[in-house]
Structure formats: structure tokens, C-alpha cells
Amino acid sequence: MYDYTENLMNGRCVCALVEVNNTKMLLASVYAPNTFNPSFFRSLEKSLSKFPDIPLIIGGDFNSYLDPVMDRSSGGQSSPSISSLAFKTFISNLNLVDLWRFRNNNLKDFSFYSICINVKPFLIALLYQNCNWQI
Template identity: 35%
Template structure:
């Protein structure tokens, strides 16, 4: 295995069979080795419905069939040794500690609150800190922007910056994490979500990785919005 292709995607619900098939098919089209999904809206044991021949291994955290839910799916081509899993009872994150080709990784799928709730990020990073010695990969919809100038295009009134953004950036600094897409596109405006209510484009979805991985990143892309209303 020369490289890993990691896809993070808020899928906005996987309750229907046809949509699950569309999402899985698109993950295959994107050649995902590891898929970090948010807002799965699946609850045990129905979350196993996402497992298929191409993605036979999944770790998830569920809430109910209408809200939240996150998952990490592994392609059948990836050999993974599982060490530990931390699941959030509110269905907002799942953290797994695994070994791929003799290297330890801490991989998390995260779905942040759509309100300014800094306590959530404290809770998440406290749970993650147990595995901070591993190479960290966090993917998800954090529901906030890190750079108001570059990560938002708003035609309405100016929106305030949440305190949660400062908390997240502090944890990134403490744990030595970089924003993979921004690191590859330092001055580009790219967006993963359009709000028709606020007439704004925002980049709410991120892949945050240990800075030690940066030199190994070949590319980082925001794909077109299809199936869900957020871009993978």
C-alpha cells in the first residue's frame, strides 16, 4: 500500500436503503480507503447496514434514527489491527486506535454542535488525548469555521466568530495538528456547504492531521456536493 485515501463526509442521514447504496457507491468512486461519516442517523443494530463487501469493517457511535451518528469505514483492501474504541453516547464522535502497516493511528470521525458549545470540544479532545502519542487523523463536520476571511463567503450581515473556534485552534496547536486542505491551499477560498437561509458559503468540514503527516500528503480536495448537501 503506497498511500491512503481518506474521505470525510457529512451524509445527512442513511435511513433509506437507496441512499445508503448511493453513498457507498460514491465512496467507491472516490476510491476511499477510510471513510469518516457524520450524521449517519443510524442506531444499533441498524448501523451494521452500512457494512458491505467493499467496506466490511465499521466502527460507529449512534444516537437515534433522526439525529447525529458518526462512523469510520475501512475498505477491504486495508489490513487493520484494532486496539481500542471510544464512542460518544450522544453520537457526536467515535475515536479508534488502530495499527496499519506497523504504524499506530488515532482516527476520529466527529460531528460538532451547531451552537457555540466549547465544552463539546473539551470533551472530545479529553477523550482523544489518551491516544495522543499515535499519529492523529480527525475528519468531520465541526459546524464552525477556522478562518472567517477564507472559510466563509457571506452575502448577508457579518457573522460572529464562535469561541469554539478558538478552543479548537488551541487544541490543534497543543496536539500539533494541521488543517490538511488549508495546508495544501493556503490562500484559496473553498467551501463545503451553502446555506440558502443565510446566503452564505462556508467550509465546515475538515481533515485535521498530525503535522508529521503533512510532508506525506499528496493532495487534498473538496469534491462536488452530491447526494448530501455537504461536500466530501
């Protein structure tokens, strides 16, 4: 059952307010721009902050990474990019946790692989709010 759905940011985020076992939660699916847009994560944060007391689950392609060593196959860049810093700020401000990295903190694995250019970036993440869920 859902109470609310919205298409945000020109289709880059779709969210639904759902109820599971009498608990409301906000589900969001995100597709971030391929090239860094300085306002994207700030705008996304503002849009998702409309429901401050409701647990949030976000899945999507963020076209960024959190850890340049663990989340990139090249390992060439040891410092975070501007996009990565914006992504980290977004996660921190909404009190989100990267579920895959939380459960596999020492595993280097990727959700995308291109044979043509031998690229294996980690693109897809499932984030959830770090809170006490009573489901």
C-alpha cells in the same frame, strides 16, 4: 485491522485505533454541536489525549471555522468567534494541522452551500497531527 473503537461524547465522536503497515494510528470522526458549547472542544481534546504517542487523524463537521475571511462566504466578521477560538485552541493543543488549508492556503472554497439562504460556510475539515510519520 483495528485494536480499539469507542463512541465518545454521546455519539459526537467515534474513534478507532488502527494499524497500517505496522504503524498504529487513531482515526476519529467528529460532529460538533450546531450551537457553541464551551466544553465541547475541551472534552474532545481530553478524550483524544488518551493516546499521546499515536498519530491522530480527525475528520468531521466541526461547525466552526479557523479563518473568518477565508472560511466564510459572508466575510462580514473579521475577528474570530468564541467557537472559532475554542477550535483553534483545540487544534493547537493537539498539534493538529488543517490538511485542506495547508494544501490550499490561498483558495477560498466551501464544503457546504445552501441556495435558500445563500450560505457557503466551510464545515468539513480533515486534521492530522504534525509529526514524522513512518508509514
